[in-house]
Amino acid sequence: xxxxxxxxxxxxxxxxxxxxxxxxxxxxxxxxxxxxxxxxxxxxxxxxxxxxxxxxxxxxxxxxxxxxxxxxxxxxxxxxxxxxxxxxxxxxxxxxxxxxxxxxx
Numbered sequence: 213x214x215x216x217x218x219x220x221x222x223x224x225x226x227x228x229x230x231x232x233x234x235x236x237x238x239x240x241x242x243x244x245x246x247x248x249x250x251x252x253x254x255x256x257x258x259x260x261x262x263x264x265x266x267x268x269x270x271x272x273x274x275x276x277x278x279x280x281x282x283x284x285x286x287x288x289x290x291x292x293x294x295x296x297x298x299x300x301x302x303x304x305x306x307x308x309x310x311x312x313x314x315x316x317x
Contacts, residue, residue, distance in 0.1 A: 219257070219271050226250055227278045250275040254294050258301040272298035 226249045234249075254275055258268035276291030283290065 216267055216270065219267075220274060223250060223253065223271070223275045223278055226253060227275075227282055231282045248279070250279055250290075251294065251297070254298060255301065258298045259305070263302055263306040268302070269295065269298050 230249045254268070254272045257271055261268045272294040273291055276288075276294040279290035279294075280287050
C-alpha cells in the first residue's frame, strides 16, 4: 500500500514536469505519445512487476487519469491507452515468458 502512494506522488510530479516544464524543450519526440514520461514509467513498472500483482494496472489507471486531467483530449483517452498497454504487457509476460529454474545437483 505504501508503494502505491509513493508511485502516485511520483506520477503527479512526472505529469507536472511533463506538462509544465518539458513542453518548452524539444527533448522528446513530438507526436501521439512521444514524450510521455508516464507511459515509460507504466511500461517499466509492469515489465518488472510480478505477473500476479495488480498494482501495475491500478497505476496505469491512475497515470492515465492524471494525463487526462492535464490534457485537451477526450477524457478517458489516456486511461484507455495505458490500461491496454499494461494488460498487454501482463498478458505477454504471463503467456510467453518463463523465469529460468535452477536445478540442484
